[in-house]
């Protein structure tokens with residue numbers, strides 16, 4: 027149904043030769059990450075050595091996966107490319123737009139009604155362009171990908187940061203912005219800075235209450251939320267081999283929480299077992315035939331310090347269960363007494379109100395079965411739940427099998443809510459409160475990956491702690507943050523003291539996976555006749571119009587829209603939260619453009635001077651006033667402008683509203699590229715101090731834009747209200763094809779022209 031064995035065999039057919047060439051070029055044994063990277067170069071066989079952390083390299087990913095929140099704008103853009111089909115196998119997964127409230131049946135029905143037009147749009151675009159569609163309720167993107175598409179040695183990209191989950195099946199899988207995914211869908215290369223390499227050696231054996239989750243909670247403690255930035259983390263050693271495939275997925279999944287580009291494991295028997303259990307024996311056979319290329323060379327793991335930029339060693343026999351949080355996933359605490367102490371010192375509520383098991387991180391059959399063994403003990407030992415419990419199975423296949431095997435029934439006997447197979451509380455889709463902003467201080471424990479303030483329920487006073495599913499279950503039953511099931515006892519309904527035994531479970535279902543309707547809809551062979559309907563009155567979806575090129579004359583008399591002060595991330599440029607709803611409607615979401623940016627002249631947000639009226643107002647309104655008069659504008663910013671997520675909305679919205687240029691001290695590179703892709707000018711001050719010359723009423727003339735060329739700075743005349751002027755120089759990094767994007771109005775316009 028879902029995977030493409032021929033494509034995988036093609037990858038394996040060339041892998042050996044490419045790895046051999048790369049090994050000779052590099053002049054030493056290769057890590058797994060290097061093998062996968064060098065065998066997925068856009069230009070085919072490797073011909074040079076890339077500098078880790080320095081060189082930008084063009085890659086050819088094998089697959090793309092998109093979730094429903096990000097797929098909307100990605101597909102709207104792809105429709106502009108004029109291609110009949112996606113160039114690379116692609117799937118869309120409806121998992122983010124389903125709110126958890128009453129339980130799966132009711133919640134799914136309600137989402138199918140409230141987001142019907144978005145789901146219908148995604149389904150029809152998928153059908154038209156050859157994209158596999160996983161309907162609402164089919165499961166969480168990364169669990170579904172692991173079950174159906176991930177394969178050892180492959181490379182995939184996905185429009186979601188936890189795409190990295192597929193490293194559990196030996197892939198290099200990386201989260202990207204929609205614009206990058208669109209390039210690859212349209213048949214272009216995908217560019218990435220060649221990552222640095224971190225090796226994590228796992229020795230000893232995991233046992234008892236310790237779970238794969240604790241491995242990544244420990245790694246997060248060691249590396250912190252920034253420690254993996256720009257690196258691929260490769261796990262190896264006897265402890266790694268002994269972990270289940272879905273457990274490896276959990277570890278790779280939370281690599282996103284340490285900022286890693288991705289994480290991966292070498293191919294081993296656990297992966298083979300998982301492939302066979304998920305009816306992909308032919309992939310397992312194909313992988314077995316090339317298995318020496320699907321893991322690092324022996325010498326690498328024998329002397330890791332010589333081959334990785336950093337090496338960490340963790341002895342799993344000494345690792346105990348951890349609770350990370352609140353508000354950050356790298357703040358680790360050993361369960362039990364250490365938590366009593368820390369919680370008291372920091373005034374974290376000891377009482378736990380909810381335990382949540384699920385999310386793409388921990389919603390496998392193994393996760394549910396181990397947590398259910400704790401739930402079963404609560405029933406057997408006469409314990410009542412002290413906190414509420416919610417479960418989001420990772421996929422319909424997991425849910426159906428877990429129901430068949432009585433696992434869900436155990437949770438239900440404890441009055442747990444079984445939510446839809448979807449993200450739910452993990453992405454704030456949780457109707458916990460009617461007024462979350464004013465909700466009380468409380469603690470929750472979950473098996474998710476992110477625990478930032480407000481993430482799950484919108485309540486800034488919710489202290490969320492991250493743990494393994496089995497620890498989450500035990501703590502929810504005990505209702506205390508500092509409960510240690512290894513040592514502590516509980517008093518049951520009869521007043522007796524009882525203690526939990528160690529959790530037990532199954533790596534894979536003993537009777538095999540089963541499902542009636544997995545929720546997959548294959549696209550038509552020829553979708554050219556499929557009509558994609560978007561109502562012109564829709565407030566959530568809007569078909570895109572090609573951007574009109576910015577002309578030389580447009581760049582004379584350009585007004586300053588805002589001089590942003592300090593940090594200006596993609597969240598400041600295009601806020602998330604309630605605006606998620608408009609991700610598929612450019613004009614509506616443009617109403618949040620730069621509303622989080624601080625105006626350098628008054629230090630206020632969303633309060634800038636309209637140079638036409640002299641009045642102050644919101645940034646989008648002011649910009650719309652310029653647009654109405656046919657006047658282009660410029661945004662000035664500080665260092666690392668556009669850092670944060672790679673969302674292309676942060677470039678598309680200003681472009682849509684008529685901003686022509688962004689001039690800053692420095693850019694976050696992905697945002698700079700996104701500006702280029704949308705046909706705008708992304709410029710940096712040659713002299714950073716010129717930032718201080720820019721005044722509130724300034725008008726800009728781009729005097730030499732007609733001779734815009736690679737490597738040549740642009741000259742800007744800045745005219746102040748007192749009629750004095752300054753001439754400033756602006757650097758740019760446009761190459762000739764990127765200048766073509768500017769001249770044609772956008773990268774998509776260029777692709778479309780090439781296809782015409």
Ligand code: F3S
Nearest residue numbers: 188385386449452453
């Ligand atoms: Fe969904 Fe949360 Fe994963 S939002 S994709 S379950 S991180």
